[in-house]
Amino acid sequence: MPIEKIPETFINNKKERPDLFVYDFKMTNDVVKSKVNLGMNMFSFLQVGKKQVHFAGTSVAVNKDQSLLLKKGNWLWTELLDTEAIYYCKLLFFSQTKLKEFLEKHTENNQIAKDGLPYFIIRNDAYITSYLNSLSTISEAPTVFMENLLAVKFEELMLYLLQKYGRKFEIYLRSLIVNEKSQFKKNVESQIHSNLKLGEIAFLCHMSLSSFKRHFIKEYKVSPGKWLHDKRLQKAKEILEKGDFKPSDIYLDFGYNNLSNFSIAFKNKFGISPKEV
Structure with missing residues (x-):
């Protein structure tokens, strides 16, 4: 089975990897344990379907009521259709640079966390729904504005999750840059x-x-x-x-x-x- 490199396979300009990148992923067939090389940390906002990710020594499964923040690495992904005839999730990729910038700006503890779980489960709520709609809206903006708009939206999301999950979320973010x-x-x-x-x-x-x-x-x-x-x-x-x-x-x-x-x-x-x- 070939290894799919993400987000590279979704980026039109292969010469550059942006610090922030949004992609609407849709499919009409089940995919079981596909090999994925995830080159950036990624939010997976599942909207229709079911998702399971296998890591070394653990796994996690979510439905449309939950979203995932996944650590970059080599994982096995299973993506299944539900009652609908389509699987749909919105993916938000962010670089280590953007993560460090956020932590330096909005947190005081500079201590590096121990390497922890490769995923963080987010409970979808009214804010997440509204946030995803706003991401869809800015995707229609001229390219010249996209980078700055996306930077603002990324910071907004991270601040919301930091407020919602507190220290637990901060520790997880720091574990993403542990080594x-x-x-x-x-x-x-x-x-x-x-x-x-x-x-x-x-x-x-x-x-x-x-x-x-x-x-x-x-x-x-x-x-x-x-x-x-x-x-x-x-x-x-x-x-x-x-x-x-x-x-x-x-x-x-x-x-x-x-x-x-x-x-x-x-x-x-x-x-x-x-x-x-």
Whole structure:
């Protein structure tokens, strides 16, 4: 069974992943245990039908009286028709960046929560119904206004749920980013000994290039290009000092197209040529 990448499969412009994204999902056939790679945290507002999600070690089932907030990851989804001949849910995806911005703005406790359940059940009420209608309305707005309108609607929803569920909801939100900082650094630092371009590293971190750069600068206080350049040269120096390889053996591994460019960059950083090492 193929793995469906969400929200990528719903986004028309595959080059960019927006920080906020709404999609109306409809189908007319039951789907049982489809493999889904959920690349962003997601609200699933089920309106017609039944939904079950299987996680590692647990599962959750909801009907149209409930909605779900799901943590990004690899899950198995079962989506079933009910008495209607159609299954319909409205999906709202949000990035880690937007989540962090909300927590920093509206909560005081900066302590990272322990990794908890991969889902949070929301009881549908009059507010949720009204909110979903408003999302449908702004989807008709000109594209130029959509990003700002959606940002306001996302903040509105999160504030409502924070008021409704209190500390329990805040702890869950913090659990969504429990290991994200260490995982981001692990992904980045594993690419020091590689010739991957920034755009390729951003893809491996499940980010657009622009989001990756913003996140990187916030984490490392320097641009990713300069950081990788310095780290790769330092790693190259360590390899050459061991004496097992010559400069001509390794320059391609560190992203340089030719030996000359590698030698110039190396000498500019360390004051000696790689041959002298």
